[in-house]
Amino acid sequence: MAEVVIVDSKEAAGEVSADLIEALVRRTPDAVLGLATGSTPLTTWSALAARALDLSAVRGFALDEYVGLPAGHPESYRSVITREVVEPLGLTPSLVQVPAESGPVETAGADYERAIVAAGGVDLQILGIGSTGHIGFNEPGSSFASLTRVKTLTQQTRLDNARFFDSTELVPTHCVTQGLGTIQRAGHLVLIAFGEAKAAALAGAVEGPVTASLPGSAIQLHSTVTVIVDEAAASEL
Numbered sequence: 648m649a650e651v652v653i654v655d656s657k658e659a660a661g662e663v664s665a666d667l668i669e670a671l672v673r674r675t676p677d678a679v680l681g682l683a684t685g686s687t688p689l690t691t692w693s694a695l696a697a698r699a700l701d702l703s704a705v706r707g708f709a710l711d712e713y714v715g716l717p718a719g720h721p722e723s724y725r726s727v728i729t730r731e732v733v734e735p736l737g738l739t740p741s742l743v744q745v746p747a748e749s750g751p752v753e754t755a756g757a758d759y760e761r762a763i764v765a766a767g768g769v770d771l772q773i774l775g776i777g778s779t780g781h782i783g784f785n786e787p788g789s790s791f792a793s794l795t796r797v798k799t800l801t802q803q804t805r806l807d808n809a810r811f812f813d814s815t816e817l818v819p820t821h822c823v824t825q826g827l828g829t830i831q832r833a834g835h836l837v838l839i840a841f842g843e844a845k846a847a848a849l850a851g852a853v854e855g856p857v858t859a860s861l862p863g864s865a866i867q868l869h870s871t872v873t874v875i876v877d878e879a880a881a882s883e884l
């Protein structure tokens with residue numbers, strides 16, 4: 648059963664999630680964080696950055712990456728993670744990995760799984776949720792046992808993410824994402840959601856039937872889950 652924390656602002660969500668990360672890093676300075684991109688965790692990163700905390704030994708694994716963007720593209724998740732997480736938080740760049748950045752896309756999934764296992768697994772995974780109910784880029788229909796692999800993005804997700812590109816056509820069609828099975832292995836899942844557009848997906852994830860039609864519902868199979876939401880995202884709970 649997830650612990651659900653309803654907050655009155657994105658900033659408050661940032662503080663609550665930063666508290667969880669700070670407690671972990673104070674216990675384990677080289678903790679392994681699962682990093683999500685997207686607008687949702689931005690207040691988590693800014694709250695953490697404002698704390699006098701040495702995060703230089705922290706290791707990180709991004710949830711997902713687009714396939715097919717040129718190296719250095721500003722909207723690749725490597726670029727986003729560098730800009731929004733690594734630099735403001737003072738993480739050590741070489742300790743933060745993104746899928747499919749070294750080596751062929753065909754073996755990217757297995758390579759990434761090996762790297763996560765070699766690091767001892769993810770201690771705390773930050774998650775957003777897509778309007779389709781996706782976590783990472785595990786779109787509806789994804790197997791709960793799935794590991795990191797190449798996936799096709801739904802048209803809805805491409806439309807949702809078109810705001811970061813000059814047009815919808817320029818949004819990649821494929822990605823490499825940690826699987827639902829990969830995410831389940833993290834020690835603690837922290838799912839954050841804001842706004843009415845997420846309310847249905849959030850309610851399905853937290854208290855709907857556990858179903859591959861709503862990948863976020865996989866969090867109900869995990870024993871340690873914190874859900875941090877504003878009132879709008881919580882409105883269908």
Ligand code: GLP
Pocket residue numbers: 683684685686687688710711774775776777782783784804808
């Ligand atoms: C993106 C990412 C997810 C993210 C989600 C929500 O496509 N792959 O990891 O959680 O969609 O994004 P946002 O936080 O911007 O709403």
